[in-house]
Amino acid sequence: MSMAPSLSSELREVYAEESARLQRDFTASGDGRAAVAQRTRLVENILKWLWQDLISPEEHGPRNFALVATGGFGRGWLFPYSDIDVLFLYADHAGEEAHKDVIRRLSRELWDLKLKLSAASRTLAECDRFDARNTEFTISLLDCRYLAGDRDLFVRLHDKLIPKLIMRESKPLLQGLAEVTRERHNKFGDTVFHLEPNLKETPGGLRDYNVACWLALISAMDKLHDWPDASAVRAPVRKQLESALDFLMAARCFLHFRNGRDDNSLSWETQDEAAVRKIGAHESPELTAADWMRIYFGHARAVQRSMSQLMEEIPEAWSTLYRQFQSWRLRLSTPDFSVVDGLIFLQQASALQDPEVLLRLFHFMALHGLKLSTTTEYRIEQALPALAATPPRGAELWLYLQETLLQPHAAEALRAMHSLHLLTVLLPELRLTDSLVVRDFYHRFTVDEHSFVAIESLHRLRQSQSEWDQRYAELLSELEDPELLYLALLLHDTGKGVPGGNHVEASLEIAGRCLDRLDVDPGERATVLFLIGNHLEMSATLRRDIFNPETVATFADKVGTPERLKMLCLLTYADIKAVNPEALTPWKAENIWQLYIGAANYLNRSADQRVHGDAGDEKLARLRSLAPVTGYRLKDFVEGFPQRYLRMHSAEEIMRHLEMAEELGKEPVQLDLKRGRHWYELTLVATDRPFLFATLAGVLAAWGMNIVKANAFSNEAGTVVDTLYFTDRFRTLELNLSEWERFKRSITDVMLGKADLDRMLRDRQRSGKNAVAKVKVQTRIEFDDACSSASTLLEVIAQDRPRLLHRISSCLSHQECNIEIALIDTEGQMAIDAFYLTSKATKLTAEHRKQVEKALLDELKGE
Amino acid sequence: MTKVEAIIQNSKLEAVKSALQEAGVEGMTVIEVRGHGRQKGHTEFYRGREYSVDLIPKTKVEVVLPDSMVEKAVHAILNTARTGKIGDGKIFLSKVDDAIRIRNEDRGEGAL
Numbered sequence: 001m002s003m004a005p006s007l008s009s010e011l012r013e014v015y016a017e018e019s020a021r022l023q024r025d026f027t028a029s030g031d032g033r034a035a036v037a038q039r040t041r042l043v044e045n046i047l048k049w050l051w052q053d054l055i056s057p058e059e060h061g062p063r064n065f066a067l068v069a070t071g072g073f074g075r076g077w078l079f080p081y082s083d084i085d086v087l088f089l090y091a092d093h094a095g096e097e098a099h100k101d102v103i104r105r106l107s108r109e110l111w112d113l114k115l116k117l118s119a120a121s122r123t124l125a126e127c128d129r130f131d132a133r134n135t136e137f138t139i140s141l142l143d144c145r146y147l148a149g150d151r152d153l154f155v156r157l158h159d160k161l162i163p164k165l166i167m168r169e170s171k172p173l174l175q176g177l178a179e180v181t182r183e184r185h186n187k188f189g190d191t192v193f194h195l196e197p198n199l200k201e202t203p204g205g206l207r208d209y210n211v212a213c214w215l216a217l218i219s220a221m222d223k224l225h226d227w228p229d230a231s232a233v234r235a236p237v238r239k240q241l242e243s244a245l246d247f248l249m250a251a252r253c254f255l256h257f258r259n260g261r262d263d264n265s266l267s268w269e270t271q272d273e274a275a276v277r278k279i280g281a282h283e284s285p286e287l288t289a290a291d292w293m294r295i296y297f298g299h300a301r302a303v304q305r306s307m308s309q310l311m312e313e314i315p316e317a318w319s320t321l322y323r324q325f326q327s328w329r330l331r332l333s334t335p336d337f338s339v340v341d342g343l344i345f346l347q348q349a350s351a352l353q354d355p356e357v358l359l360r361l362f363h364f365m366a367l368h369g370l371k372l373s374t375t376t377e378y379r380i381e382q383a384l385p386a387l388a389a390t391p392p393r394g395a396e397l398w399l400y401l402q403e404t405l406l407q408p409h410a411a412e413a414l415r416a417m418h419s420l421h422l423l424t425v426l427l428p429e430l431r432l433t434d435s436l437v438v439r440d441f442y443h444r445f446t447v448d449e450h451s452f453v454a455i456e457s458l459h460r461l462r463q464s465q466s467e468w469d470q471r472y473a474e475l476l477s478e479l480e481d482p483e484l485l486y487l488a489l490l491l492h493d494t495g496k497g498v499p500g501g502n503h504v505e506a507s508l509e510i511a512g513r514c515l516d517r518l519d520v521d522p523g524e525r526a527t528v529l530f531l532i533g534n535h536l537e538m539s540a541t542l543r544r545d546i547f548n549p550e551t552v553a554t555f556a557d558k559v560g561t562p563e564r565l566k567m568l569c570l571l572t573y574a575d576i577k578a579v580n581p582e583a584l585t586p587w588k589a590e591n592i593w594q595l596y597i598g599a600a601n602y603l604n605r606s607a608d609q610r611v612h613g614d615a616g617d618e619k620l621a622r623l624r625s626l627a628p629v630t631g632y633r634l635k636d637f638v639e640g641f642p643q644r645y646l647r648m649h650s651a652e653e654i655m656r657h658l659e660m661a662e663e664l665g666k667e668p669v670q671l672d673l674k675r676g677r678h679w680y681e682l683t684l685v686a687t688d689r690p691f692l693f694a695t696l697a698g699v700l701a702a703w704g705m706n707i708v709k710a711n712a713f714s715n716e717a718g719t720v721v722d723t724l725y726f727t728d729r730f731r732t733l734e735l736n737l738s739e740w741e742r743f744k745r746s747i748t749d750v751m752l753g754k755a756d757l758d759r760m761l762r763d764r765q766r767s768g769k770n771a772v773a774k775v776k777v778q779t780r781i782e783f784d785d786a787c788s789s790a791s792t793l794l795e796v797i798a799q800d801r802p803r804l805l806h807r808i809s810s811c812l813s814h815q816e817c818n819i820e821i822a823l824i825d826t827e828g829q830m831a832i833d834a835f836y837l838t839s840k841a842t843k844l845t846a847e848h849r850k851q852v853e854k855a856l857l858d859e860l861k862g863e
Numbered sequence: 864m865t866k867v868e869a870i871i872q873n874s875k876l877e878a879v880k881s882a883l884q885e886a887g888v889e890g891m892t893v894i895e896v897r898g899h900g901r902q903k904g905h906t907e908f909y910r911g912r913e914y915s916v917d918l919i920p921k922t923k924v925e926v927v928l929p930d931s932m933v934e935k936a937v938h939a940i941l942n943t944a945r946t947g948k949i950g951d952g953k954i955f956l957s958k959v960d961d962a963i964r965i966r967n968e969d970r971g972e973g974a975l
Contacts, residue, residue, distance in 0.1 A: 594907075
């Protein structure tokens with residue numbers, strides 16, 4: 001039996017008219033909920049009409065066969081071009097067979113009306129079977145609604161079967177739902193902040209809203225063994241979600257009507273239109289596309305947060321890995337915070353009146369990768385106005401911030417702080433880029449999220465198995481001040497929030513203000529600003545010939561020091577990786593690495609390019625401005641030092657060295673000792689003499705100090721500035737303040753010949769055995785006579801051990817080599833030492849080089 | 864129709880692209896590749912370790928053209944990609960049996 005043509009055309013007319021009216025109503029009101037409800041009713045009526053005409057004219061007929069709305073249709077959410085989810089429900093297979101033809105005819109009629117049916121056919125018994133590979137079907141039953149046919153059959157499904165099914169299968173259902181959600185989130189980079197998000201699928205979208213409701217419903221049904229009377233979602237959460245739902249529904253209806261199909265992507269063009277029409281935000285003033293997207297992100301954040309919170313609260317929804325973590329997470333509780341089921345609670349409700357507790361809270365999050373409980377988030381929101389009135393600032397804030405940035409889950413903590421609007425209270429500079437969409441073909445994320453992803457990509461290096469990531473991870477582990485790199489990443493694109501112009505310059509200005517407010521010390525400030533100012537430099541250089549020495553030299557000269565080169569390399573890596581997940585191809589990673597090695601080698605081989613005191617160097621200009629009266633004294637002091645000396649030391653340090661040099665008449669050995677974050681730093685300023693460097697290294701070895709880095713430079717006047725960075729193996733200086741002076745006096749006495757270094761070293765050698773090397777390092781000695789016109793470069797790679805530097809430098813001095821420059825570094829158990837040598841003021845001859853090599857190999861073998 | 868495949872230095876990509884566009888070439892495919900010819904590659908030393916660069920990163924540009932445009936395109940590439948040093952790259956030409964536009968099934972030169 002098919003429909004009478006007159007009825008068919010009548011239906012078509014009604015459908016067309018009603019659909020057009022629906023669209024007009026939406027255009028006028030912008031009310032997505034109403035549009036969706038109206039469309040649901042329209043399609044329902046059509047289906048009932050068709051059912052009556054084709055299948056059964058009886059009110060609840062035929063027996064043992066029912067039409068059930070499921071999924072979005074069951075929820076009453078039929079978007080203009082969504083599929084229509086229905087279930088043809090049978091009592092048994094015989095019924096299914098009997099109604100096959102009429103179902104086909106019904107589908108055809110709907111097809112002619114251009115209605116896309118997404119139909120499932122099941123017997124009641126089949127509905128009761130849970131398939132872990134098809135959790136979607138079982139989930140769709142949670143929204144089932146009677147449309148037509150045997151009502152009793154439907155009641156058996158709804159009132160009896162489904163509650164029992166849920167009770168029985170709640171655990172695998174929750175696990176399956178959570179797993180599918182995690183996969184979907186992973187596909188979208190686990191972030192809400194896409195430049196062109198998909199309203200349905202992106203984290204924070206409509207799918208997440210549904211997941212939140214399903215999670216709550218399944219948990220409630222599991223406990224009640226029945227359908228709950230009211231909404232399963234808690235009232236405060238529901239309120240937040242309802243306003244998000246209004247917005248998302250309006251936006252999705254807008255997209256469907258605009259595109260004429262089920263297309264849920266918020267492209268840039270649609271964002272422009274949505275802003276002009278104020279979709280979902282009718283009461284707002286005029287909106288730009290960026291403003292409108294900020295509203296979207298605010299709602300998406302709320303949805304994602306609620307859903308994540310629910311996933312955290314329901315143990316069955318945890319991933320297997322997460323489950324393993326939960327047992328030891330319980331032991332993480334502190335006097336300030338307790339950890340329950342992986343969520344952070346405050347031990348004292350009023351603790352957040354102290355801003356330091358708040359800062360410690362996020363440090364705790366960053367360290368352990370935990371989420372905040374809803375209660376804690378609520379308390380933070382309560383505490384925020386008071387905090388905003390007198391926000392923490394200065395060195396104390398910087399101390400907490402840097403410690404947080406260094407933790408493995410820093411990005412998650414930053415995101416949490418940002419979503420609670422705390423980050424912009426502490427760093428108002430970040431307001432400019434809050435949820436900022438910058439239209440760019442390559443970037444996938446908003447500007448703020450891009451920075452968080454960049455920071456996260458560096459922290460994730462350690463766990464990565466990829467060969468390239470491991471190389472970069474090694475580089476990261478060598479950094480002296482990685483927190484500066486993370487801070488640079490956080491601030492590097494803030495300039496994109498300033499309209500027009502060059503975003504790099506704008507970022508520099510903004511970062512400068514931020515660094516001032518954090519009271520960051522001048523040396524660190526210079527490094528952060530250098531990184532921000534040059535964050536595109538490496539990418540720009542990659543577009544040139546990176547195997548051309550000139551290209552490498554230009555780039556390396558701009559960078560200046562190996563430490564900055566490492567940081568810039570890692571910043572480039574992270575910046576590209578955070579553009580979009582495919583941006584950093586192995587090809588690109590290899591190119592960056594090639595440029596890095598080239599530049600690193602160049603820096604080592606060009607260390608002895610000398611400064612001229614009246615040169616137009618930026619550092620020199622700053623020095624002259626710092627102390628204008630020093631005039632010619634500064635010029636004479638600086639004359640002849642290598643460029644590397646200027647680059648490695650801040651202007652303030654160079655001024656200090658100048659002061660020390662001017663005291664040499666009174667005290668021929670000037671020393672400065674201070675404790676840095678990782679090492680002690682000893683600076684010696686003295687007049688050059690044979691064995692000076694070796695002697696200094698020897699005294700430190702005799703005191704049991706382990707030299708990890710050192711730089712030795714001399715100027716034209718023969719004044720040396722040697723800086724040695726060392727660790728105090730026996731904690732002599734740390735535990736005994738009085739030893740500081742004794743240590744310095746000991747160095748002076750040895751330098752002036754008043755103490756016997758050899759005896760000190762013999763005593764030290766008697767005092768204990770060396771630790772066995774875990775990693776064997778082969779000794780390598782290489783000369784490069786071409787890289788410098790004035791000296792011969794010697795590179796020594798050897799097993800690090802106590803007294804190594806003393807032995808190498810003594811050996812060189814015995815071989816009548818003058819150490820013009822020494823660049824000493826250690827990587828794990830490998831000592832990497834570079835010396836620029838002269839002999840009688842010229843480069844070493846080939847014969848001399850051979851002698852030196854033999855002497856060094858003899859010295860370094862054995863032990 | 865002829866397929867023109869050019870393996871060039873990465874630093875020459877922008878110049879080659881512009882030259883091809885000026886020569887009237889409207890579509891192209893750019894692929895990141897690695898390889899070597901006589902340039903062979905080299906070993907870099909860094910902090911005591913050897914890093915072999917035997918497959919050097921290059922860029923491949925592919926265009927399919929009517930035969931009448933091939934010479935012009937080849938000259939555009941030659942003029943902009945050449946430095947005169949080993950490592951400049953190579954151009955390969957091959958015959959294409961057919962081309963089909965996916966959107967509307969246009970065939971032959973009309974699909975280019």
